Every structure is written in structure tokens, then in C-alpha cells.
Amino acid sequence: MFDRNSWLFWPDSVALSILVLAILGMLFLYAARKPMHGVIHSVCNLVTQSTRFISRWLFLGAENLRIRNQSVLLAHSQESAATMIDREFERVTNIIRKDMQEFPALQRKLMEEVTRIEDDYRKCGEVPAPPPEWVSALESVSKIKSGGDIPRKLLEDINKSIQKIHDKTVAEFRRSYEERHKVLKGMQPSWRSVEKLIGEMDKKMVTLNTNAKQIDGHMAKFEGIRTKDSKTEHALTTSAFVQLAISALVMVIAMGGAFINYKLIALPMSEMVGASDYITNSLRTSDVAALVIILMEASMGLFLLESLRITQLFPKIASMDDRMRRRLMLASLIFLVILAAIESSLALMRDMLVADKAALMRDLSSTAPAATEGWMSNIPMAGQMIMGFVLPFALAFVAIPLESVVHSLRTVLGVLLVQTMRGLGFVLRFTGVVFRRFAKVLELAYDILIVIPLMVERWVFTMRGDTLVKVRAKSVSAS
Amino acid sequence: MKISLPVWIMLSALLLGACGDSRIHSQAVYMLVDTSGTYTKEINKATKIISYLLATLNPGDSLAVAKVETRSFTEKDIVDKVTFDRRPSQATQQKRAFKSKIEAFSKDVHGSAYTDITGGLIQGAEYLNETKAGTKTIVIFSDMQEELGKGTVRDFPIKLDGIRIVALNVSKLGTDNADPRLYLDRLSRWKAKVLKAGATEWVVVNDLDNNMESILNTR
Numbered sequence: 001m002f003d004r005n006s007w008l009f010w011p012d013s014v015a016l017s018i019l020v021l022a023i024l025g026m027l028f029l030y031a032a033r034k035p036m037h038g039v040i041h042s043v044c045n046l047v048t049q050s051t052r053f054i055s056r057w058l059f060l061g062a063e064n065l066r067i068r069n070q071s072v073l074l075a076h077s078q079e080s081a082a083t084m085i086d087r088e089f090e091r092v093t094n095i096i097r098k099d100m101q102e103f104p105a106l107q108r109k110l111m112e113e114v115t116r117i118e119d120d121y122r123k124c125g126e127v128p129a130p131p132p133e134w135v136s137a138l139e140s141v142s143k144i145k146s147g148g149d150i151p152r153k154l155l156e157d158i159n160k161s162i163q164k165i166h167d168k169t170v171a172e173f174r175r176s177y178e179e180r181h182k183v184l185k186g187m188q189p190s191w192r193s194v195e196k197l198i199g200e201m202d203k204k205m206v207t208l209n210t211n212a213k214q215i216d217g218h219m220a221k222f223e224g225i226r227t228k229d230s231k232t233e234h235a236l237t238t239s240a241f242v243q244l245a246i247s248a249l250v251m252v253i254a255m256g257g258a259f260i261n262y263k264l265i266a267l268p269m270s271e272m273v274g275a276s277d278y279i280t281n282s283l284r285t286s287d288v289a290a291l292v293i294i295l296m297e298a299s300m301g302l303f304l305l306e307s308l309r310i311t312q313l314f315p316k317i318a319s320m321d322d323r324m325r326r327r328l329m330l331a332s333l334i335f336l337v338i339l340a341a342i343e344s345s346l347a348l349m350r351d352m353l354v355a356d357k358a359a360l361m362r363d364l365s366s367t368a369p370a371a372t373e374g375w376m377s378n379i380p381m382a383g384q385m386i387m388g389f390v391l392p393f394a395l396a397f398v399a400i401p402l403e404s405v406v407h408s409l410r411t412v413l414g415v416l417l418v419q420t421m422r423g424l425g426f427v428l429r430f431t432g433v434v435f436r437r438f439a440k441v442l443e444l445a446y447d448i449l450i451v452i453p454l455m456v457e458r459w460v461f462t463m464r465g466d467t468l469v470k471v472r473a474k475s476v477s478a479s
Numbered sequence: 480m481k482i483s484l485p486v487w488i489m490l491s492a493l494l495l496g497a498c499g500d501s502r503i504h505s506q507a508v509y510m511l512v513d514t515s516g517t518y519t520k521e522i523n524k525a526t527k528i529i530s531y532l533l534a535t536l537n538p539g540d541s542l543a544v545a546k547v548e549t550r551s552f553t554e555k556d557i558v559d560k561v562t563f564d565r566r567p568s569q570a571t572q573q574k575r576a577f578k579s580k581i582e583a584f585s586k587d588v589h590g591s592a593y594t595d596i597t598g599g600l601i602q603g604a605e606y607l608n609e610t611k612a613g614t615k616t617i618v619i620f621s622d623m624q625e626e627l628g629k630g631t632v633r634d635f636p637i638k639l640d641g642i643r644i645v646a647l648n649v650s651k652l653g654t655d656n657a658d659p660r661l662y663l664d665r666l667s668r669w670k671a672k673v674l675k676a677g678a679t680e681w682v683v684v685n686d687l688d689n690n691m692e693s694i695l696n697t698r
Contacts, residue, residue: 267567270538270565270566270567271566271567271568274538274539274565274566275537275538275539275565275566275567275570276504276505276537276538276539276540276565277539277565278503278504281504352568353567353568353571356568356571357567357571360533360534360571360574360575361534363575363578364530364531364533364534364574364578365530365534366530
């Protein structure tokens with residue numbers, strides 16, 4: 001049996017034993033002061049050096065990882081930007097090819113219209129009336145110095161002629177203006193046509209201008225990526241985070257769809273693979289088979305989108321020649337349609353099974369059969385069948401957010417890893433600094449334990465110091 | 480070689496099917512219906528329980544209903560037995576057929592002179608062990624008052640390893656009312672007997688309206 005007082009020198013006088021033990025301990029600690037200080041310093045130094053080393057390694061690792069992440073991010077973004085620019089140029093090329101090839105015809109048409117307008121304009125130009133002959137006659141009459149009735153008669157004749165000519169000229173003028181107005185009226189459709197043509201050209205130019213601006217934007221981004229601009233890198237990283245969040249949200253929605261899909265076909269699958277087969281303790285084979293069907297649909301959708309070059313998860317598919325790619329696309333589409341048809345029929349079977357089971361339950365409970373609701377009762381069945389057919393196609397589009405998740409997840413994880421490493425490095429560095437200071441604290445704490453021997457030591461040193469001073473003073477005075 | 484989709488599905492299904500043993504997940508129930516004395520009047524209750532079992536059991540499960548007669552250790556006393564198909568639609572058909580057989584039996588039930596519950600238990604254990612089901616249950620619809628005829632030997636150890644025993648609707652006899660210890664002793668005796676024989680559980684269910692789910696170990 002362990003005796004609680006076995007460590008006491010004098011079990012009867014505990015206080016005395018403790019005092020003696022304390023004195024002995026103090027003496028031991030005083031004797032071991034220097035080596036203990038050394039141990040404290042060494043241990044703290046070791047911790048400080050180790051943490052500093054690990055911290056430096058972490059910072060270096062984080063920096064290397066950041067550079068690697070940056071290069072991967074920039075390479076991927078460069079690729080994406082190049083694809084985008086390529087697409088924009090393709091779009092511009094299409095616009096130019098489609099619209100600009102009509103430009104010569106349009107120009108010819110416009111020129112014709114302009115020529116017609118010019119002709120019409122020339123036609124409607126005001127023709128100055130010829131100077132009347134009576135002006136010269138009037139001049140001659142004015143030169144007659146003597147007269148009588150002759151000039152008056154002449155002037156009367158002239159007046160009559162003038163009146164006549166005036167009437168004629170006015171009538172002619174009116175007719176001419178009428179004609180010109182008609183010409184101007186006839187010009188109206190030409191002007192409208194010109195306006196329409198110019199409007200069309202303007203629209204095309206605006207589209208081109210928008211595309212050019214977009215290309216400018218992409219080019220600026222591309223330039224930023226090429227020059228490894230930190231602003232662009234930051235923007236790309238933020239974009240990756242946003243992309244991941246959006247894609248994850250879409251994936252969650254898609255998973256909801258997949259779950260509904262699974263519920264639709266799990267029960268009828270038991271008709272195919274048996275309801276009593278289990279893979280594990282609680283996992284039915286029919287459930288797994290339903291899951292396999294859904295995953296196959298998603299895979300077919302993935303291949304379809306890959307072969308359509310909407311996604312680029314498989315470089316092998318992207319690098320296939322067009323003929324092969326088209327074949328793959330067709331095969332994926334056919335498989336998808338077949339799977340959708342299978343699922344639709346399974347949905348129908350599910351409805352039948354549920355109805356059959358409900359009828360059995362009614363039989364077993366000996367209740368009256370449920371009243372038939374006519375065509376209304378077929379609505380859920382039709383709904384299930386339609387859902388069964390449509391959901392696989394909807395599920396096929398999961399490939400797009402999946403690709404986005406795959407690409408952005410790498411960036412996001414990389415950034416998080418870098419931040420974690422930096423954080424850990426900082427914590428270790430801080431720990432190192434704390435331990436460096438902690439050595440002094442421990443040293444002082446140790447000295448507190450042996451404060452009495454230390455006081456004695458100080459007193460002895462002071463005494464010895466006084467004696468030495470006195471001896472020195474004596475020797476100085478003697479000399 | 481190109482493999483078509485239906486073949487793919489069938490192959491996957493076969494492979495997946497080969498992975499697990501369905502028997503350990505299936506249930507087998509052997510129901511003993513006491514037809515002696517006043518219990519012939521309780522046949523409607525028994526039918527109700529059979530309906531519950533039919534509604535609860537899944538494809539791949541087994542069910543047998545047998546009478547408790549003067550000597551019950553015989554296949555002749557089995558009213559009907561079935562192992563439900565793995566396909567739910569077929570299982571539903573089988574359940575319908577089973578139900579009609581039970582209805583026919585309930586209309587033509589004759590009372591027996593003696594009650595050989597032990598013989599029925601041995602017969603039930605034999606049937607259940609043959610099914611190789613994961614969960615085996617013997618349901619006894621009786622007052623648990625065993626009365627053996629002359630020459631019927633049942634005083635030997637029986638084997639009920641891995642089988643649950645559920646006593647249903649254990650009604651009190653006239654003598655039990657006078658001295659409840661008789662009833663309690665009877666139940667205790669049966670409990671000790673079946674547990675000694677290796678049964679995994681002994682359950683008594685008298686409230687058929689609210690405690691029917693205790694009959695089966697539902698997954």
C-alpha cells in the first residue's frame with residue numbers, strides 16, 4: 001500500500017519535513033541554476049528556430065503555390081479570353097460576310113437613288129424666264145425726242161402686249177411649278193428608300209461597333225493577362241469565386257432535379273432488378289440501378305455538350321476531327337433519347353405499380369374501391385411521363401456548371417491553401433517570437449523559486465565587494 | 480464490339496445483383512392460428528392480422544399460415560405458403576391470391592379437439608429454416624393453452640434458433656380471471672421454453688388495434 005506520508009522525513013511533524021524539503025529543493029535548484037537556465041534557453045531557442053524555419057518554409061511554399069496558381073489561372077484565363085476573342089472575331093466575320101457582301105448591291109442601289117434624286121432635282125431647278133422683247137422696244141420708244149400720239153400709241157400697244165405676255169408667262173410659270181412639285185413629290189419614295197438604306201447600314205455599323213468594343217474589352221483583358229497584371233489577376237480570382245458560387249448553386253438545383261428523377265425511377269427499377277436484392281445492409285440494388293441510369297444520363301449529356309464544343313472537359317473529344325465529333329454527338333444524343341424514353345416508361349410503370357399497390361391495400365382492408373375520376377386521374381401519370389422524358393435532357397446541361405466548378409475550384413482551393421499556409425506561417429512566426437521572450441520569463445520564474453539563496457548570494461557578493469574596495473583603498477593610500 | 484444500352488443495363492443489373500445476398504434482408508413469417516374451442520370465433524381477427532402481414536411484407540419475403548390442430552407437426556395443417564416474387568407487380572398478384580385462400584379458409588374453419596402448439600412451432604421452425612430468410616418470425620394466434628391428445632409426445636427439447644416468437648391475442652381463460660397467476664405463469668412458461676429453445680425474442684401483443692407493428696421487425 002502506498003503511504004501518503006512516505007515522502008516526509010518526519011511523518012509526525014509535517015511542517016518541519018516540508019520546510020526541510022523546501023530548503024533542500026531550493027538548494028538543489030540553486031545549484032542547478034546555471035544548467036537549468038541553459039536548458040530553458042536551449043529549449044526556447046530550439047522552438048524559436050524550428051518555428052521560424054517551418055514558418056519560412058510555409059511562406060516559401062505559399063509563395064511558390066501562389067506563383068503556380070497564378071500561372072495556372074492566367075494560362076486558363078488566357079485560353080478562355082483567346083476563345084472569347086476568337087468567337088467575337090468569328091461573329092464579326094459572320095456579320096461582315098453576311099451583311100457586308102450586300103454592301104456593293106446596297107451601294108449601287110443607293111447610287112441609283114442618288115442619281116435619280118439629282119436628275120429630279122435638276123429637273124425641278126427654276127428656269128429663268130427669257131427677257132421680254134418689249135424691253136428693247138421700250139428703250140427705243142424712250143429715245144424718241146418729239147412725239148405726239150405715236151409714242152402714246154406705241155406705249156399703249158406695248159402695255160397691251162405686256163399684259164398679254166404677262167398673263168402667258170404667269171400661266172407658263174404656274175404650269176412649270178406644278179410640274180416641279182410633281183417631280184418633288186415623286187422624289188419622296190426615293191428619299192424614304194435612301195433613309196431606310198442608311199438606317200440599315202447604321203444598324204449594322206452599330207452591331208459591328210458593339211462587337212468591336214467587346215473585342216476591345218477582351219483584348220484589354222488579354223493584354224492584362226499577358227503582362228501578368230496584379231489587377232487582372234485579382235479580378236480573375238474574384239471571378240473564380242463568383243463562378244464557383246454560381247455553379248455550385250446551379251449544381252445544387254440540378255441535384256434536386258436528379259433526386260426527383262431518382263424518386264421517379266427507383267420503384268419501377270425494382271421490377272427490373274428485383275426489390276429484395278441488397279448491395280449493402282441498407283442499399284437496395286434497385287436504388288443503385290436507378291442511380292446508375294441517372295449518372296449515365298448525366299454522362300451522355302456531358303459527352304453531347306463536349307462534342308458540341310460547349311464544354312471542354314475532355315481534350316481528346318475537343319481534338320477529334322469534325323466527322324468523328326459529329327458521330328459522337330449523334331451517338332450521345334441517341335443514347336440520351338433512349339434513356340429518356342426508358343425513364344418515361346419507368347415513370348408510367350411507377351404509376352401503375354403505385355395504383356396496383358393502392359388497390360391491394362384497399363382489398364386487404366376490405367374498403368370500397370376509390371371512385372374513378374376519369375381523365376383527371378391520368379394527369380399525374382402524364383406529368384410523371386413528361387417529367388421522366390424531360391429531366392434527362394435537363395440533367396444533360398449539368399456539364400456546363402460542372403466544368404465551371406472544376407475550373408474555378410482549382411483556383412479557389414489554391415487561394416484558400418495559400419491563405420492557410422500564410423496564416424499558419426504567421427502563427428508559427430508569432431509562436432517563435434513568444435518563445436524567444438518566454439525564455440527570459442521562465443528564467444525569472446525559476447529565480448523566484450530560489451529567491452532566498454539568491455538573496456544570500458547577493459549579500460555575500462556585496463560583503464566581498466566592500467572588503468575588496470577597502471583592501472584596494474588601503475593599498476592605494478599605502479602606495 | 481459495340482454493346483447496346485439495354486444489354487448494358489442488364490449486365491449492370493446482373494453485376495449489381497450478384498454483389499449482395501438478398502436472403503439476409505428478407506423476412507419469413509409462419510403464423511399459427513389456433514382453431515380449438517372458442518378460437519374459431521376469433522378467425523376474423525386472425526384474417527385481419529394476415530392482411531396486415533400481407534400489406535407489410537415486401538417482395539422476396541415469405542409467409543405461411545397454418546392451423547393449430549390436435550397434432551400440428553404436419554404440412555397438411557399449412558393453409559397456404561408463399562415466397563413473394565422479387566418483382567413488386569408479381570408480389571402484389573401473389574398477395575391477392577393468398578388473401579383469397581385465407582378468406583376461403585376462414586369461411587370453412589373447423590374446431591379441433593386438442594391444441595398442439597409445440598408441434599406447430601417445430602413445423603414452423605422447419606419451414607422458416609428452409610426459407611433461409613434473414614429474419615424469421617413465428618406468430619402464434621392462440622390463448623397459449625396447450626392441450627395434447629393421447630399419444631402425442633412433445634416433452635423434449637425443441638430448436639428455435641434465430642427465430643422470433645410473437646404471441647398474439649392471448650386471451651384470458653375463465654380460470655385465468657379467477658386466478659391471474661395462471662395466465663402469467665402460462666406466459667412465463669412459454670417464454671422460458673422458447674428462449675431455452677434458442678428463440679431470439681419473445682413478444683406478446685394483445686392490443687391488435689394499436690400495437691400491430693410489433694409483430695414484425697420492420698426495416
